[in-house]
Amino acid sequence: MSSTAAPARREFDIDRIFLGLCLVVPLAALAIFFAYPLATVFLRSITQQDGNIGVANYIQILNAPSFWRATINSLVMSLATTIAALACGLVVAYAVHRCRVPGRALLIGAVSLPLLAPSLVQGLGLIFLLGRNGILTKATGLEINIYGFWGLLIANGLYALPQAVLIIGAALRAADARIYEAAEILGTSGFRQFIDITLPNIKFGLLSAGFIIFTVTITDFGNAATIGGDYAILATEIYNQVVGQMNFNLGAVVGILLLFPTVIAFYLERVASQRQFGSVSDSAVPLVPVFTPRRDVVMTVAAWLVALLPIVTVVIVVYGSFVWLWPYRFDLTLRHYAVKVAGGYDPLWTTVQISVIAGVIGTALLFTLGIAMQHLPRAAAKPIYFICLLPAAVPGLVLGLAYIFAFNNPILPVYVLYGTATLLAICNVTHYWTQGFLTTMTGLRQVPPTLEETASCLGASQPRLLRDVIVPYMAPTLVSVFFFMFMRSMVTLSAVIFLVTASVSVVSVSIMRLDEAGFTSQAAAYATCTMAIVVAASLLMRASLWLLKRKG
Amino acid sequence: MRFWNAFALSLLLTGTAHAGTVTAYTALEEDEIAEYTAAAKKALPDVELKVLRLSTGDLGARILAEASNPQHDVIWGWAVTNMMDPRILNLLEPYKAKGVDKLAQPYHAADDKWFAATGYMAAFCVNNERVKAKGLPVPKDWADLLDPKFKGEVVMPNPVSSGTGYLQVVGILQQMGEEKGWKFLKDLDANVAQYIKSGSRPCKAARAGEFAVGTSLAFAGIQSVAEGFPVTMVIPASGAGYELEASALMKTSKNPADAKKFLDWTLSNDAAGIYGKYKEIVTTAGYKPGEVSIKAGLPEDVTKVLLPIDFAKSAKERDAILERWQKEIGR
Numbered sequence: 117m118s119s120t121a122a123p124a125r126r127e128f129d130i131d132r133i134f135l136g137l138c139l140v141v142p143l144a145a146l147a148i149f150f151a152y153p154l155a156t157v158f159l160r161s162i163t164q165q166d167g168n169i170g171v172a173n174y175i176q177i178l179n180a181p182s183f184w185r186a187t188i189n190s191l192v193m194s195l196a197t198t199i200a201a202l203a204c205g206l207v208v209a210y211a212v213h214r215c216r217v218p219g220r221a222l223l224i225g226a227v228s229l230p231l232l233a234p235s236l237v238q239g240l241g242l243i244f245l246l247g248r249n250g251i252l253t254k255a256t257g258l259e260i261n262i263y264g265f266w267g268l269l270i271a272n273g274l275y276a277l278p279q280a281v282l283i284i285g286a287a288l289r290a291a292d293a294r295i296y297e298a299a300e301i302l303g304t305s306g307f308r309q310f311i312d313i314t315l316p317n318i319k320f321g322l323l324s325a326g327f328i329i330f331t332v333t334i335t336d337f338g339n340a341a342t343i344g345g346d347y348a349i350l351a352t353e354i355y356n357q358v359v360g361q362m363n364f365n366l367g368a369v370v371g372i373l374l375l376f377p378t379v380i381a382f383y384l385e386r387v388a389s390q391r392q393f394g395s396v397s398d399s400a401v402p403l404v405p406v407f408t409p410r411r412d413v414v415m416t417v418a419a420w421l422v423a424l425l426p427i428v429t430v431v432i433v434v435y436g437s438f439v440w441l442w443p444y445r446f447d448l449t450l451r452h453y454a455v456k457v458a459g460g461y462d463p464l465w466t467t468v469q470i471s472v473i474a475g476v477i478g479t480a481l482l483f484t485l486g487i488a489m490q491h492l493p494r495a496a497a498k499p500i501y502f503i504c505l506l507p508a509a510v511p512g513l514v515l516g517l518a519y520i521f522a523f524n525n526p527i528l529p530v531y532v533l534y535g536t537a538t539l540l541a542i543c544n545v546t547h548y549w550t551q552g553f554l555t556t557m558t559g560l561r562q563v564p565p566t567l568e569e570t571a572s573c574l575g576a577s578q579p580r581l582l583r584d585v586i587v588p589y590m591a592p593t594l595v596s597v598f599f600f601m602f603m604r605s606m607v608t609l610s611a612v613i614f615l616v617t618a619s620v621s622v623v624s625v626s627i628m629r630l631d632e633a634g635f636t637s638q639a640a641a642y643a644t645c646t647m648a649i650v651v652a653a654s655l656l657m658r659a660s661l662w663l664l665k666r667k668g
Numbered sequence: 669m670r671f672w673n674a675f676a677l678s679l680l681l682t683g684t685a686h687a688g689t690v691t692a693y694t695a696l697e698e699d700e701i702a703e704y705t706a707a708a709k710k711a712l713p714d715v716e717l718k719v720l721r722l723s724t725g726d727l728g729a730r731i732l733a734e735a736s737n738p739q740h741d742v743i744w745g746w747a748v749t750n751m752m753d754p755r756i757l758n759l760l761e762p763y764k765a766k767g768v769d770k771l772a773q774p775y776h777a778a779d780d781k782w783f784a785a786t787g788y789m790a791a792f793c794v795n796n797e798r799v800k801a802k803g804l805p806v807p808k809d810w811a812d813l814l815d816p817k818f819k820g821e822v823v824m825p826n827p828v829s830s831g832t833g834y835l836q837v838v839g840i841l842q843q844m845g846e847e848k849g850w851k852f853l854k855d856l857d858a859n860v861a862q863y864i865k866s867g868s869r870p871c872k873a874a875r876a877g878e879f880a881v882g883t884s885l886a887f888a889g890i891q892s893v894a895e896g897f898p899v900t901m902v903i904p905a906s907g908a909g910y911e912l913e914a915s916a917l918m919k920t921s922k923n924p925a926d927a928k929k930f931l932d933w934t935l936s937n938d939a940a941g942i943y944g945k946y947k948e949i950v951t952t953a954g955y956k957p958g959e960v961s962i963k964a965g966l967p968e969d970v971t972k973v974l975l976p977i978d979f980a981k982s983a984k985e986r987d988a989i990l991e992r993w994q995k996e997i998g999r
Contacts, residue, residue, distance in 0.1 A: 182994055249798075249877030263862055345862045346999040355865070359725035360829035361990060362732055362753060441896055443876065456699045520733040535739065614730060617739065618691050618718035632723055633698035634868055634891050636876075 131578040139488035142481040143500070148530065150507055150546050153518035160521070161368035173369045183353060183370070190349040191377065193265070194333040197272040201329045202322065204273070204422045205280025211419035212281075213288040214314070216407045218416065221658070225651075226423035227281050229430045230274040231600070232650040234607040234627050234643045238271045239342025240636070241429030244436055249443055251432070263345030271339040274426050276329040279551055282600065283328065286555055286593055287321025288314075290562035292400040306411055320561070324554045327385045328508060331378045331550070335511040337610050350374055351511050358513065371514035378509030382502065400564065430647070437640035452641040455630065459621060464645065466537060467622045468653075471605035473541035478552055478601040479594055481545070486556045487582060508550035512610025519543055520614055535617045543615060544605040552597045559593030560586075595661050599654060606650050689716045690926050693731060695724045696745040696913065697887070700946040707942055708933055715926045723866065724750060724831040735759060741921035742931060743782075745913040747831045749838075751782050752983035763917040763928060767935035767952075774979070775912065775951040784912035785934050787949035789974060790836045791886035792902040793871035798880045807881060809905040810840065810852070818859045821880035823870040825863065828990050828998065831911060832867025832885055837993065838982040839909020839975050850996070857997050875899045886948040886966060893964040901965045907975040910949060949974070 164172040177183050208227055211217045230238055245252050246262040253260050262270075291314075299309045315322075337351040344352065350370055358367035440447045455461070485504075489497045510518075523534045533539040545552075563586055571585050572578075587594070609624035616625050623646050630639035694701065698721065705717050720740070722730060724747045731743070732755060743751070743760075750756065762780040776783035794806055802821065807813050813822055825833030841849035861879055864870050870882030871889055875897040886908070889901030915934055921927045933939055935952070943950045944958040949970055957966050967973055982989075 182998065243876075243878070247876070247878050341865050348999065352865075356826075356828045359729050360826075361987065362725075362728045362750075362755075364729075364732065444898065445896070456702065517729065517733050520730070524734050524737045524739070526737060613722070613726060614733065616720070618720040629698050629721060632866065632868060634872060634888060634895075635698075636872065 134578045135488050135491050138484040139492070142485035142488075145481055145542075146503060146546075146549070149542050150549070151503075153515065153522040154506075154510065156521040157368045157371055157514055157518045160365050161372045163365055165365075173365050174373075177366060177369045177373070182348065186348045186350050186353045189347055190334050190351075193268060193272065193347075193349060194330045194377070196269055197276055197333040198326050198329045200269065200273045201276035201280050202326055205277055205284050205325060206322070207415070208277070208419045208422055209281045209284040209288050210314075211415040213285055214291070214403070214405055215412045215415045216405050217412060217419060223419055223423050224281065224285075225654070226427050228278045228603075228654075229426040229647075231278045232603045232607060232654070233430055233433075233647055234624050235338035235609055236342065236627055236631055236639060237433045237643050237647075238274055238429055239339060240436070240640065241433045242267055242271060242343055244432045244442070245428065251443070263343060264347045267343040267345070268339055268347055270425070271343050272333045272336060274429065275336070275339065276333060277422070277426070279328055279332065280325045282551075282596060283325040283555055283558055284318060284321045286558040286562070286596070287318035289592070290400070291317070291403040293403040294401050296403060306408065321558050323385045324558060327381050327505070328551055328554060330381050331505075331508040334377055335374060335509060337511060337513055351513070354511060354513055358517065364517065367517075368514070371511060374511065374514075375506065375509045378506070382505050433640050434644045434647075437637055437644045439637070442637060452635075452637040453645075455626075455638050455642055456633075456635065459626065461645070463621045463623050463626050464649065466620060467606055467624075467646075468649065470537050470541045470544070470622065471602045473538060474544040474605040475598040475602040477541060478545040478548070479598040482549070482552045482556045482597060483590070483594060485553070486560045487586065489557075490560060504553040505550050507546055507548075510547075512547055512608065512612075513614075515543065515547055516611035516614030519611070535615075535620065537620050540612050540615050540620065540622065541605065543611050544608060545601060547608065547611050548601055548604045552601060555593060555597050555600070559590050559596075563589045591664055592661065595657060599657055602653065603650055606646060688714055688923070688926060689718060690742065690923055690930050691718045691720070691740040692742045692744040692930070693720050693722070693727055693740045694744040694746065695722065695727050697946065700942075703942055703945070704934075704939065707938060708930065711933055711936070711938055712926075712929055715930060717930065719744075725829060728753075728756075731756065731759070738918055738920045741918055741923055741927040743914070743916045743918070744930075744934065745786065745915060748782065748784055748912040748914040748979050749834065749983045749986065750831065751914045751916065752979065757781055759918055759920070761917045761919040761921070761924070763931065765915075765928070765935055766932040771935075771951050782914040782916040783935070784914040785939065785951055786943055786947040787910050787912040787951065788832075789886050789908040789910035789948055789970070790832070790839055790904065791884065791889045791908060792904070793874040793882045793884050793889045793892060794900045794902055795874045795877055795880055796898040796900055798874075798877050802880060804880055806900060807902060810856070811906075813859060813881065813883075814852075814855055816859070818881065820859070820861045822856070822859045822883065823862055823864055823873050823879045823881070824856075824860050824883045825867045825870055826865055826998075827863075827993055829865045830867040833863070834982075834986070834990070835909045835911045835977075836883055837989065838977065839907075841989070842909075842977060842982070843907060843975050850992070853993070853997060863999065871899075887946065890948070890961050890964040890966065894960050903965070903967075903973050908973055910974050910977060912949075912951075912979065 161173055162169050162171065164170045208223060212220045212223055217223065242262060244250055246260050247253060248259065295313055296309060299313060304312070335351055337355060340347070340349050340352050354367045354370045357363050357370065436442045437452050438448050438450070439445070440449045489500060519539070523530055523539065525531060567585060568581060571581050576584065607624055609628060612622055613625055616622060623642065627639045627642045630642060701719055701721055705719060708717055727746060728750050731738070735755070738759065760781040764780045765783055768776050768780070768783050771783060792807060799806060804817055804821065805812070824836065827833035827837045837853065840852055843849070844852055864873065867885055868888040871884035871892055873879050874882030875892040886901060886903065889899065892899040893901055915931055917924065917927055917931060940950060940952045940955060944956065948957065948961060948966055956968060957970065962968065
């Protein structure tokens with residue numbers, strides 16, 4: 117900690133300028149790369165067929181029965197996914213952070229698999245397993261119908277789970293052992309401790325996680341397309357309008373309407389989180405869980421049961437990539453690894469670069485914005501907070517198209533970026549902004565305020581405070597955010613499909629092309645290579661984090 | 669160091685066109701593109717060909733979204749029904765490619781805005797094992813699929829999102845006439861397990877044994893048979909609906925001279941020699957399909973099994989047909 121002689125005068129100006137920059141740079145980025153493209157979508161939605169401005173498009177959509185059916189389906193699906201993923205996410209996060217369960221890193225890795233797997237993998241894995249000709253279906257002799265509500269719920273749940281674990285985990289990491297000791301002395305049972313101490317403390321994390329799951333589920337398209345069958349949802353409705361009928365304006369209407377459930381979810385979350393939530397004091401003693409057989413055995417079994425599904429789904433696709441002809445000839449072969457797609461494995465390296473850029477830009481912007489927001493009055497922070505939650509509500513498809521409308525214009529200075537890897541990276545940062553933002557904020561809330569005050573009383577300037585106090589405290593969260601951005605950029609498809617060019621392409625597009633061309637096993641092979649790279653990157657990062665910890 | 673230089677360079681990687689570069693947007697299939705571009709490179713050594721491949725629907729969205737500042741020189745092999753959208757036609761420059769005059773009338777536009785060297789047609793992929801296990805007959809024509817035994821065993825592409833789905837619907841409507849056609853589609857709906865979003869997926873679902881019959885593309889069927897799946901490709905006995913893969917020059921092309929050279933090449937004998945490997949329909953007169961296709965059950969003269977499709981009509985009625993389909997059948 118900084119204990120050097122304190123300068124008599126506090127460095128107001130440096131602090132001001134520093135915090136100002138922390139606020140302005142991320143907000144400017146959001147304005148250019150999120151608000152402006154979204155405005156072009158809005159403009160499209162109110163441009164009528166005759167070229168005039170008006171609400172005719174909205175009336176047409178609101179009068180279509182298919183829209184309401186899709187809306188109800190979307191709401192039901194998102195609520196069900198939220199409940200299921202929150203429950204499972206809490207089990208896993210609690211087991212990892214508050215219990216002594218074997219293989220904690222493995223558990224986290226297992227539930228993270230869907231995040232690092234290209235979207236095709238989940239649908240494919242579930243079909244390989246539970247499809248009408250799937251392994252489990254054949255083994256049990258049951259006619260399971262995976263296409264539709266249940267398949268979609270499982271696929272969405274798998275995808276939402278790691279995001280839930282990430283955010284709930286950030287909340288659970290902070291705990292004051294003294295409170296639990298006190299409860300122990302007072303004879304409070306473990307269960308009551310959980311209900312009365314743990315739950316209120318992580319309420320903010322739970323609400324944030326719930327909000328994120330709801331929003332990403334309602335905007336997801338990939339799972340609905342692979343395994344949703346005829347279960348129509350709003351994102352597929354947009355796809356039908358835009359890609360099927362080439363009607364951007366009606367698609368834009370649905371895109372804009374999709375913001376509403378998110379706004380409502382946001383409002384509910386805010387109302388609920390108005391009530392106080394625990395924050396950690398400076399003298400908090402980190403909680404080291406002791407082995408409690410009754411709790412830990414149950415939690416081990418429960419957490420590993422949850423983790424089993426993502427493991428099996430991914431493993432079966434990896435296995436499928438080595439099989440001669442799924443599901444008819446099971447001899448092993450490497451033939452699918454000689455991919456026929458144009459450009460071969462080149463997009464893999466381009467994607468790694470894009471993902472690193474996205475990770476760096478995203479983490480830097482989110483962290484500085486978070487720091488700045490902590491120093492803003494509540495009234496000013498609130499609207500920014502709201503804006504930061506909106507990106508999750510925009511389906512990738514809409515975002516990608518919006519980027520074309522917004523940036524394919526030679527008059528604009530940003531046009532230099534059009535068609536570049538950098539724009540792809542920026543698009544990914546925008547697309548996953550909300551998740552990163554919530555994780556950062558949850559992490560920042562857990563830097564004890566008194567620690568900061570002490571340092572600043574001792575005369576540490578803001579930049580110094582950041583370096584010596586906040587960053588070390590936040591390192592695990594920052595690494596999580598970086599890694600989240602990196603992973604998602606490696607595999608995301610829906611937005612970037614509109615931004616790839618003849619020379620700059622990414623992995624997920626190659627995988628989709630292979631799958632479309634009928635080379636499913638090659639697509640699985642390509643996906644396997646991608647996952648191998650992400651896993652290797654993740655191990656590297658964990659190792660660096662571990663070194664960082666040891667040094668500190 | 670070199671890595672970092674390359675890295676820095678890649679930050680600004682663009683499809684910048686230098687002289688001799690032709691950028692093509694295409695919906696042709698992945699493996700054929702690789703072979704065509706290799707051949708084109710040999711025939712046109714000073715043209716650098718850059719290709720962006722997207723599915724028919726995605727490509728349409730992309731072209732229209734970029735319409736204010738198109739990034740490509742030519743459209744290469746894209747569904748003619750989509751090409752005939754007035755918003756697309758507006759972007760095209762009439763060009764009479766070398767060899768167009770040898771094409772039959774339905775295969776090129778009267779105003780020379782597009783021509784089609786190849787095409788694809790509807791066909792069923794029937795999974796032999798599933799048909800046997802379920803005790804089903806092998807369907808020979810669309811009407812056979814009405815048999816209640818097929819309930820829940822037929823998958824079709826969704827015409828709203830898939831060009832293949834639309835060509836199947838149009839084929840049925842133009843063959844049977846409005847009234848009978850719609851009635852047929854509704855009757856068929858009772859047996860359809862699901863409407864899948866892309867045109868080749870029904871075949872993939874059938875070949876994986878998920879369903880007995882996938883109404884799909886002949887090419888998907890041929891490919892599945894060649895790969896060794898237990899699949900029979902069936903061309904509807906009363907005739908198959910089809911789609912042309914049209915090519916065109918963009919008004920905004922920055923390199924029209926080379927773009928035209930490339931378009932000429934797509935109609936050359938050189939190119940036609942390769943088409944046979946991948947295409948069920950090649951418009952060049954006197955063409956014979958490749959061995960793999962014949963083995964899978966494609967007739968020697970494909971034109972005999974094609975329905976007389978009116979593309980101008982199917983393009984014009986597209987919105988109305990899809991709206992009605994969504995209202996009366998869509999799920």
